[in-house]
Amino acid sequence: MATLPPSEGYDPVLPAPVGPPPSPLRFRDYRYYWFARFTAVMATIAMVVVIGYQLYDTARTDYGMSIKEASFQLGLLGLVQFVPLAILTPVAGWAADRFERRSVAIFSNLIDLLIAAALGWFTWIDALTLPLLFTLAALHGVARVFSGPAMSAIAPNIVPANVLPRAIAMGSIAWQSASVIGPAAGGLLYAASPTSVYVFSAVFLGVSAFLISRVRPVLPPPAEVRRHPLREMVDGLRFVWFDRFLLGTITLDLFAVILAGATAMLPVYARDILQTGSEGLGFLRAAPALGAAAVAIGLSFRPIERNVGVKMLWAVAVFGAVTVGFGISTNFFLSLALLAIMGAADMFSVFVRGTLIQLNTPDAMRGRVSAASGLAISASNELGEMRAGAMAAVLGPVGAVVIGGAGAIGVTALWSWLFPELRRARTFEPQFKTGPTT
Known part of the structure; x- marks a missing residue:
């Protein structure tokens, strides 16, 4: 079998090795990339878990808000994160296609490191307020x-x-193993010392930036004609819009998670429904990632190859159904199990969607299409939090989660009808290309 030895990188100009595909970890640059992603995700998710808990606890304790009022603040937290995301995503995708991609990733990690340091400082001096947390x-x-x-x-x-x-x-x-360790570590560190979780995040964001710097430079693909940056940003959105296959794949996740996202309500469940505190919140946030990691490990050894579209649709439907079960659960261990199944179903969908998007997109467009996909993913998370918080303010957290899960099942059925291309996708081979490439 022709493969590259572990000490060598990969030259994309050379033809792919002949024979069964080797492990990606055989490639030096990919090892650095893998550990950089692991450390960054672990650091950021630990930080995000604590931000949500601090915001909810501050609203309940310092501002005297009721459960419904404080739940609405969690919805606003999703909104304030979505607004800059919606504005800057086209810029971020354009930057990934125009500049050296490694440098962009390093810069963003260092900015996040400074934010972690600021949160740690204000936590240390006990000066956190809702406006500061939102900012x-x-x-x-x-x-x-x-x-x-x-x-x-x-x-x-x-x-x-x-x-x-x-x-x-x-x-x-x-991603998923870091999503298991990060929330659990964040919750436990916060319980021991509120400031320590931000020290943890800052250190590992620095480690991630260093690891990315060890990857060989990843230059943007050459373009025959450079166009105005705004036009190039629009090109990425047009490419997705006119490719029904990519559009259906990306928007399925967008609307399903907007409806079924239960993450925003986890601080409410941990503090006031399951009554487990910040330690329990860490485990609740880690449970979906644990299920997702198990599926990811299985897929890394035996990736699916047939009927990928139908399997993705079923995975999203299961995600919605399990969300309904979690919403009505009042047992901590049952809730953990349901969240793990939810994460497993989501991981299956993420794997299929991510592979389809990467293999159906030309390299010159990958940054912008990845940005559009990332916007859908992040928008689904942040807008899902806003949706859950707004509904919880009216119906309570349980009603918000249950109705959202049922809505995700309906979206899956609707999308399988609106985008028959998804049902017809048998393999990961590029297909259904109808959109512009420039």
Whole structure:
């Protein structure tokens, strides 16, 4: 079998090795990339978990808000993170296609490090307020919007195309395993010392920036004609809009998670429904990632190859159904199990969607298409939090979660009818290309 030795990188100009695809970890640059993603996700998710808990606890304790009122503040937290995301995502995608992608990712990590340091300082001096938490959370969203497209666009340039499905699955392992460790560590560190979680995040964001710097430079693909930056940004959105396959894949996740997202309500469940405190919140946030990591590990060894579209649709439907079960659960361990299943179903969908998007997008457009996909993912999370918080203010947190899960099932059925291309996708091979490429 022709493979590159572990000490060598990958030259995308050379043809892919012949024979069964090797492990992505055989490529030096991918190893640095994998550990950089792991440490960054672990640091940022630990930070995000604590921000949500601090905001909810501050609203209840310092501002005397009721459960419904404080739940609405969690919805506003999603909104303030979404606004800069919506504005800057086209810019972030353009930057990933125009500048050296590694440098963009390093810069965003260093900005996030400064935000973690600021949160740690204000926590240390006991000076946190709701406006301050909202502001720093919004700045965190700005930093992450530039990291996502750049990091996503790096992977296809450091491994051969035949290795990319396994590389995406391995990247998901990095993401999901960090999503298990990060929330658990954040909750436990916060319980021991509120400031320590931000020290933890700052240190690992610095480690991530260093690891990314060890990857060989990933230059943007050459363009025959450079157009105005705004026109290039629009080109990325047009490419997705006119490609029904990509449009259906991306928007399915967008609307399903907007409706079924229960993450925003986890501080409410931890503090006032399941009564487990910040330690319990850490485990609740880690449970979906644990289920997702298990699926990602399985897919890295045995990626699915057939009927990928139908399997993605079923995974989203299961995600919605399990969300309904979690919403009505009052048992901590049952809630953990349901969240783990929810994460497993979501990971299955993420793997299929991520592979389809990467393999159906030309390299010159990958940054901008990854940004559009990232906007849909982040918008679904942040707008889902806003939706859950607004509904919780009227119906209570349980009603908000249950109705949202049922809505995700309906969206899956509707999308399978509106976008029959999804049902017809048998393999990951590029297909249904109708959109412009420039």
